Amino acid sequence: MKKIILGGLVAAAAFAFPGMAGGMGGAAPLNGKPMKGLTDNTVVAVLNGKKITVKDVNNFLQGMTADKRIKLQELPAQHVGQFVKQYVDTLVLYKKAKSVEKTPQFQALMKKMAVDYWLKQQLNNMKISDAEVKKFYEANKDIYFKTTPKIKARHILVKSEKEAEKIINELKGLHGKALEKKFAELAKKYSTGPTKVNGGELGWFDPKQMVQPFAQAVEKMKPGQITLKPVHTRFGYHVILVEAKNEKNYMPLNQVKLQIIEYLKRAKLQKEIQKLKDSAKVEIKVK
Known part of the structure; x- marks a missing residue:
């Protein structure tokens, strides 16, 4: 599970900060031992005299991924500094960027950002049981998981x-x-x-x-x-x-379990989204 979480973190961070993908090798999972001694109150940077703690960076990372399980304390030590720098860079640029917050365009964008965050949160919090995974695997073995004889x-x-x-x-x-x-x-x-x-x-x-x-x-x-x-x-x-x-050789369930879980999560979320859309009274005035 941690591999998928970390992969999502890199993908989200790379999207938010151009250039990060190149430095981190795209959305590949992060591997390595965590940095020792980090707590929520550990100071990891100082910006214009203001201390920045692990907790501050964690809020930033969790905001990007909508996943409260992600913490700097658990990420590989070799990447901690880079995530801290990404957050510090954001704060530096925010001094200029915050001037757009009152514009109607930004206010409209905030709605889209809230929806994106909510969707990520729903996916992260959704539970798929082993029974559901096995049922999908058995029902679709010949469609998705059959290998060449x-x-x-x-x-x-x-x-x-x-x-x-x-x-x-x-x-x-x-x-x-x-x-x-x-x-x-x-x-x-x-x-x-x-x-x-x-x-x-x-x-x-x-x-x-x-x-x-x-x-x-x-x-x-x-x-x-x-x-x-x-x-x-x-x-x-x-x-x-x-x-x-x-002649009937299949990829083992444990090899495809994570992919099935992600698929089932997205399928369930899609149904929820469709219910919300169907419940709304919408009239589009243009073709």
Whole structure:
């Protein structure tokens, strides 16, 4: 959770202060140990004789993110000075900038800023249960979280079709471990490919990574089967043994949990926003 919070902090700060994104590496999560000894009353800067405390900077950071959990005491030590400087720079510029506060344009902008802050606050405070996450994951596994089918195989690559046919004849009638053992022996003896030292082992792969004739052949085969005819590619003639298939492979829930939570939060907030819009009596006079 802290990674997402910190990532949001950097994104908000970068938006508020041009140039910060470059120095901080964009919206990447902040990593590192916190600075020791910081309390709310610790003085971190002095501007024209006025002390600036950790609490002052925390209010600033929490204002940008609408998240009261964010504190300077918990941020990586190497970034503390930069956040303090951002706040001090804001105070310096505010002396000039505050002159716009009474203009009608600024007053109108304040409404937009309040809405943005409220939206951030709603997202930060929204709770999504593990049950909701799991329900969404299970209902959408085949839509969002399915990975490309994987195949585990071995192959023997030779130069001629006759040589490949001879190897196939030696393997016919073998099954299971006996087939795997014999295949590995023949691969080490005859294969011209770089995998010969590993008994022709290709490991798990996506068929799309392979040349088309090879991919088409393994996609039709079942685990434990060998090619009954040599497979010809630009590299030569292949004898293939498919060891295993994983046709329904999904990204694990713990890997996508944070993304699901963020999605569900935004979906819930969108419904709340729509309810508010629907409850208002609005008449737009222009097309």
